[in-house]
Amino acid sequence: MAMNVGGDSGDEPSVMATINTTPLVDVMLVLLIIFLITIPVITQHVKVKLPHANNTPTVTKPHEITISVTRNGSTYWGTELVSSGRLLQKIMQVAVEVPQPAVKIRGDRNADYRYIGHVLYELQRGGMVKVDFISEPTANDIGVH
Structure with missing residues (x-):
């Protein structure tokens, strides 16, 4: 310059x-x-005819498990009535899945809390990490005054 x-x-x-x-x-x-x-x-390379394939993405969403506790303390795995021992076996079977499925507890509003507490105890013993409670929205939640 x-x-x-x-x-x-x-x-x-x-x-x-x-x-x-x-x-x-x-x-x-x-x-x-x-x-x-x-x-x-x-960019020189060996000529190869590659196969054609349709790529469809696979979404692996863990399934949800619903455990229902009735007013008299009966426990249901989905729609199947289960005993306390069978509940723990089922929990241990699904706890090893990757990703671990979420557990949703539906407890009757008039159920004694010891029944729901027992289900929580079995979930903890079985190794479940994610537990949710299902409830109905109140009138304020849905906008009714």
């Missing part, structure tokens, strides 16, 4: 501050030519 610095005489301009961009353009053109030459060398 060059800069023209004039003298102090009145005939010549004092300072001419322009940048000579010709060397910069030359360097950029040389780099462009180098890249254009090397790209075909990099």
Whole structure:
């Protein structure tokens, strides 16, 4: 890059501050030519006819388990009536699944809390991590006043 610095005489301009961009353009053109030459060398590969396939994404959503506790303390795994021992066996079977399914407890509003507490205890013993409680929304929750 060059800069023209004039003298102090009145005939010549004092300072001419322009940048000579010709060397910069030359360097950029040389780099462009180098890249254009090397790209075909990099992309050379063996010709292979690849098979066609339809890719469908698989979404693995863990299933939900609903445990219902009735007013008299009967426990249901989904719609199946289960005893306390059978409940623990079923919990231990699904607790090892990856990802672990979520457990939703539906407890009757008039059920004694010891029945629901027993289900929670069995879930803890079986190794379940995620437990939710299902309830009905109140009138305020659904916008009825």
